[in-house]
Each structure stands twice: as C-alpha cells, then as structure tokens.
Amino acid sequence: MGALLQVQDLVKRFGGFTALAGVSFHLQPGEVLGLVGPNGSGKTTCINVISGLYAPDGGTVQYGGRSIGGEKPHSLAKAGINRTFQSPRPFLSLTVRENVELAAHYGDPRPGFDVDALLAELELDQYANRPAADLNSAQQKTLDLARAMATEPRLLLVDELAAGLNPSELNRMADRLRALADGGMALLVVEHLMGFIDKVTDRVVIMAAGKEFFGGTLADATKDPEVIRVFLGGGHHG
Amino acid sequence: MHSSRTRRAILDAAIATSVVAVMGIARGVYSNELMLFNFIMFLTLSQGLNIIYGFTGYLPFGYVGFFGAGAYGFALAVMHLHLPAFAAMVCAGLAALVLSVILLPLLRLSGAYFAIASMAAAQALYEVIANPDLENVTKGPYGVSLSGVFAPAASYYLALAILAVTLMLVVWLRNSRFGMSLQAIRDDSVSASMAGISVVRGRTVAWTLSAVIAGLVGGVFAWHISVFYPDTAFDLSVSIFATVFLLFGGATTLVGPLLGVFILYGVYNVIGIAVPQYFQFTYGALIVLLVLFLPNGLVSLLTSRGIRVP
Numbered sequence: 001m002g003a004l005l006q007v008q009d010l011v012k013r014f015g016g017f018t019a020l021a022g023v024s025f026h027l028q029p030g031e032v033l034g035l036v037g038p039n040g041s042g043k044t045t046c047i048n049v050i051s052g053l054y055a056p057d058g059g060t061v062q063y064g065g066r067s068i069g070g071e072k073p074h075s076l077a078k079a080g081i082n083r084t085f086q087s088p089r090p091f092l093s094l095t096v097r098e099n100v101e102l103a104a105h106y107g108d109p110r111p112g113f114d115v116d117a118l119l120a121e122l123e124l125d126q127y128a129n130r131p132a133a134d135l136n137s138a139q140q141k142t143l144d145l146a147r148a149m150a151t152e153p154r155l156l157l158v159d160e161l162a163a164g165l166n167p168s169e170l171n172r173m174a175d176r177l178r179a180l181a182d183g184g185m186a187l188l189v190v191e192h193l194m195g196f197i198d199k200v201t202d203r204v205v206i207m208a209a210g211k212e213f214f215g216g217t218l219a220d221a222t223k224d225p226e227v228i229r230v231f232l233g234g235g236h237h238g
Numbered sequence: 239m240h241s242s243r244t245r246r247a248i249l250d251a252a253i254a255t256s257v258v259a260v261m262g263i264a265r266g267v268y269s270n271e272l273m274l275f276n277f278i279m280f281l282t283l284s285q286g287l288n289i290i291y292g293f294t295g296y297l298p299f300g301y302v303g304f305f306g307a308g309a310y311g312f313a314l315a316v317m318h319l320h321l322p323a324f325a326a327m328v329c330a331g332l333a334a335l336v337l338s339v340i341l342l343p344l345l346r347l348s349g350a351y352f353a354i355a356s357m358a359a360a361q362a363l364y365e366v367i368a369n370p371d372l373e374n375v376t377k378g379p380y381g382v383s384l385s386g387v388f389a390p391a392a393s394y395y396l397a398l399a400i401l402a403v404t405l406m407l408v409v410w411l412r413n414s415r416f417g418m419s420l421q422a423i424r425d426d427s428v429s430a431s432m433a434g435i436s437v438v439r440g441r442t443v444a445w446t447l448s449a450v451i452a453g454l455v456g457g458v459f460a461w462h463i464s465v466f467y468p469d470t471a472f473d474l475s476v477s478i479f480a481t482v483f484l485l486f487g488g489a490t491t492l493v494g495p496l497l498g499v500f501i502l503y504g505v506y507n508v509i510g511i512a513v514p515q516y517f518q519f520t521y522g523a524l525i526v527l528l529v530l531f532l533p534n535g536l537v538s539l540l541t542s543r544g545i546r547v548p
Contacts, residue, residue, distance in 0.1 A: 053428065073431035082432055091425040093490075094418065102422055105415050107434035144429075151434055 004029045004064060004186045005050070005155055011058030012045055012210075019045040021210035022059065029154065032177065032187040034197040034218065037207035038230065043190040044086060046207075047157045050188070051083045052076045063155065078108040082148035083157035088140035090132035090147070097128040099143055100150045107151025115150065122146045122176070138165050145176070156180065158189045162196040174199045194218070206230070247413040250492050250548045254405035257281065257496055262398055273507060275394055275462055279455055280503055282401045283480040284487075284495035285408050286451030291481075292489035293411055293420035294444045296345065299353040299477055303341075303360025304334040304449040306471040308456025310367055313382045313466075314375070323387045327396065327457045334453020337363070338446045345441050360472060368468035381467035384460065393462040400454050407447065408492050412548075420444055421490070479503070486528050488535025491547045497536050 003026035012020040020042045027033050035043045048054045050061055052073035061069045068076060091099050097115065104113045119125040122142050127135060132143055141161055148156060158177065162170055170193070177200050181187055191197050197204060198218050206214035206221055208230045214221055221227045261281070264274050283305065291297045311333025315326035344355050370378040411417030420440050422430040427437045460466060486502050488494030505524065509517045532538055537547040 051432065072436075073428070074434050074436045077432050077434040085429070089426045089429040091422040091429065093421055093425050098418055099422075102415065102418055102430075102435065103433035105434075106419060147429070147433055 002065065003027060003062075005188070006062040007046070007050070007059070008062070009059035010046065010049060010056055010061065012042075012049055012054055013057050019210055020049065020056075020059075023207065023210070023212050024059075025205045025212060025215065027155070027186045027188060029186050030181055030184045031203075032181045032189060032201045034201035034204035035188060035190045035207065036192075036194075036197060036204050036218075036221075041207040042210040043207055044159055045210075047083060047159050047188065047190060050155075051081060051157055074106070077103075077151050077153075078106075080152070080154035081157070082107070082151050082153035082155075084141065084144040084148055084159055084161050086160045086163070088137060088144045090135070090140050090143045092131065092133040094132060095129050096124055096132055096135065096143055099132050100124075100146050103147045103150035109150060109152035113150065113152065118146055118149060122149075138169050141165070142173075149180075153185065155186045155188070158187055158191075160190055160192065162191055162193050170196055171199075243413060246546070246548070247409060250409040250412060251406065253492060253496075253548055254402070254409055257405065258398060258402045261401065262395075265394060271390060271394065272463075275397060277499065277503060278394075278397045278401050279459060280479060280483055280499045281496060282397070282404050282455050283452060283476070284483040284499055285401075285404045285492075286448050286455070287480050287484050288408060288489055288495050289411065289451070290444050290448035291484065292491075293417060293424060294441050295424040296348075296441070296445070297353050297481065298344075298356035298448075299474075299481070300356030300358065300360030301448075301452055301480060302472055302474060302477040303356070303363050304337060304452035305456035305459070305476055306360065306363060306367070306468070307333040307337045308453030309460040309466065309471040310376060310382075310456075311453065312457035312460040313384060316384050316387055317377075317382065318375075323389065323392070323461050324396075326387075327454065327461070330457020330460070331450050331453050334449045334456070335446060337453075338449030342442060342445065345438075345445060357474070357477075360474075360477075364468055364472035367472070376468075379468060381465065381470075382460075384464045387461060388464040390462060393458055397455070397458045397462065400451070400458060404451050405492065407451075412490075412492060416440075416443075482525060485535055486525070488537030488541070488547070491537050491541075493548050494535050494537045501536075 005027040008024050010020050010023040023046055035046060037043055049056050052071050055070040060067055063081060097119065100115050100118060104115050119128050122145065124142060124146055132140065135143060162173060165173060174196055177187055189200055201218065203216055204218050204221055205212045206227055214224055214227050261274065261278055265271060268274060287301055308330035312326045312330040315321045315329035341359050344352055347355055367376045368379045372378055419435045422433060422435060423437050423440050431437050456471065483498035483502055484495045487496065487498030506521060509520050540547050
C-alpha cells in the first residue's frame, strides 16, 4: 500500500534558526507513528508545516500522492488532514456543540455526519450546550480532538494530547487513538510520555536538532546507544 | 436545537423591528429631526462596527474613513455626475467598498497596530480630499453644498431603511453558521482554519460589510445635512462615539450597541442641553466607570450570569 503521508527532506527556517534541517518519514493509512525527541527538536514545527500553518523552506510534503507544501490549513482540513494542539484551543465563546458543529459544517465530512454521536463517543455530550470556556483543560483537549474528528480526517496530527491528563484519562485517550487507527486513520503523534507512546504507536521517528536520526519500534529505540545519548545527555552530533 | 435557534432569531428580529419602528414614529412626535437622525446614524454605525469588531475582533479607530468616503462618494456623484440622490447613494456604498478593498492588507495587522493603521488611512484620505489643489474635484477644505438634492424627509427614511438592513444583518450573523464562523475566527483564527473555515474570506466579508454600512451612513448623512466640510465628514469623534457606544453596551450582541447609543447619546444630548458646563466631566466619568467596572459592556451584567442577551 502506498504511503498516505510522505515527508522528504523537510526544511523550515525562522530567520537564522533552522528548526527542521531535512526531516524524512512516511505514514501508512491505519498506522500510528510517534514523533519523539527533546524539547526544541522540531516535532511541533513538523506538525505545523504538515498542517499548513507554516510553509516549508525546502523539501516536500506529499499527501495521498500530491504535494501539499504551502497549502492553506482550511484547504488541508477539507482534504482530510487535521490536528490537535499542545495547549487546547477551543472557540471559548461558543458552546461545545457549536465548536464541533462548525467543523462538521466547514470541514466537509460525509453528508449526515452525526455531531451528537461524536460528542457522546468522546463523553462531551453532557457539556454540549455549555460554553467551551467552562470546560477544564483535559475536557478542552478532548474538544480539540472532537473538532478535528468532525472533519473526518484521514490523517490526524496529535500534538502532546496526553500532557496534563491523569492516568485514567491517559488510558482512555490512548484507547481512543488506537480505535481511530484501527478504523483506518493515520496518526502522527508527538508526545513526551513514553508509556503513552508505547501504548499508542506502531513505530517511532526520533528527532534531534531538526533532523530524524532513528526510525523503528520504540523497543528498538530504547536499545539504541545514540538515542540513549541524546535523551540522557551529550547532545546529538549526527 | 434548531427550533430554539429559530426562536432566538425571531426574538432578535422583533427587537430590531421595534427599534426601527420607534425611530420611524419618533419623527412624527418629536420636532428635533437632526437629533433623531443622529441617533439613527450612530445606531447604524455602532452596529456596523459591531460586525467587524464584535464578530472578528478588529477594532478600526479609522472607521470614520468609510463614513467620509461614503459622504464624498455621494457628494461627488451629485456634483459631477448629476445623479439623483438615490443613485448617488450607490456611489456612497461603492466608495466605501473600494476603500475597504484597498485597505484589505491592514487585516494582516492586529490589535493596536491595526487600530492605529486604520486611523492613519482615514487621516490620509482626509488629507487628499481636503487638499486645496483638488478644489475643482472635492471643493478641498471649503466644503460642499448639495442644496439641489436637499430632502430631509426622504433622507431620514432612507437612513431608517439602512438601519433596518444593518440590524437584520446583525440578526443574521448572530444566528447563522457564517456568523458563528466569524466568532470562531475571533476566538482563535488558527483553530478556525483547522475547522475548515477560510479565515481570510471570513474577515474580508466582515470588513467589507462593515465598511459599506459606514459608507451608506456617510452618504445619507451628506444628503441629509447637504452642506458639509472634510472636517465634518472625517471627524474622528464619529469613530470614537461609535466605538464607545458599542463597547458601553457590549459587542457581539444586537442589544448592546443599541443600549449604548440610546443611553450614552441620550445622556450626551441631555447634559449638552441642560448642564453643558459639566458635559465633558460627566461623560468622561461615565466612560471611566464603564472601563473600570464593566469592561465587557452593560450586557455583561447578564452574560456573566449565563443569561443569553439578544
């Protein structure tokens, strides 16, 4: 099966700082890929470029066989790419239901998409008519996920969704993401919590200083001396 | 769910219709027509500003630029094209529309930078129109006289019609998905784009709608008073009043700007007539109290308790 997402030699610079220095990886439908690395290694920048928030300065991003580098986020959302955010970003003045309803209207899901069923599935139905501002942080993260899911993405970019969740919330979130992948969705998961990564991902790409330097299973990564050196100190000199 | 939304829209529309009816009847029972006209003018301008500020978060201090563009669009169409007043009103709207398109790049700015840049743009347009070298075109700083089309009753009722359309537009925005998408853009433009909403398109539509409303009000103002100067048409206090009325009542709602105009412009007129020596002090104190205790406007007394305000 061909890759749904193919990132090749991706480069992103901010002035004199190179955040991505030639990252490459691919993702199949139904696969969960973890993007792991120390703070500042370029994980979120990578998601920002794929989701259209930043235009790449070099390299290519191919989605479903076509180049999408530089396309606007709303076009990519309609095309089936969506994301969550490190810090939740709901529409605070709208109700929970309106947050999801808007995405279900503008994000071009299949006709007849059931907003209420999605809210029930994510246990947000009891808050449906309350302003999103009333939700706690974990609930707002779930609302971010609901809004992304309302566009029925084929590729979901998950940026530190687990941070700040308690153990039972973590388990529920991991089960949800796995269920999405089992349904055929491809997921790119940025996360610092290794237990969560272990539970959710099929394989990982490990990044440092804007480049990937390891690709494989998390079990293999934990035995790799270079990975150990980068995470336990000494920096990356690759 | 949808029936409750329909009920809300009907209530909003009933309030809008009542305001238009009151202002229509008032002309027959109150003799100070200019004051009533000014009420209509600010009711419309504060709602026009509501569309761009309340729904997208952009506060253009230079909003008067569109008002002035409309006034001069109307005047130039009457003076040079010899159009009848109603046809000249189209030019008033067009002038503001063209100006809003020219100023579209300002939407790349935000917050105070946007506010100041819009004010600079209005000032630049004022300088062009008031340029004595353009006397043959704009009459420069010497002002225009449109006594040939002077028709106070017709212009009053046209202003009322513009108010009615503007209020209905706000009712629609408050109860439609498009209006909701604008509020989403205001809350978080990045999230809005990931919800599939075209942020540029939403802001552009709100900006041009808001501008055309100000242009039409400027045009009907020019028609109603017939003699005016660049200083009048580009008077920054038009922006300030519309902004203060909007913020005093509460943006994004239909009722907030209406309350702002009726209360503050009412007080303005009462104080100005009864105790003009205390006018600036009283008015200033009112605004300071508002900023200190009700930064989100009068309606926040209810909205902060979870009560929906039309």
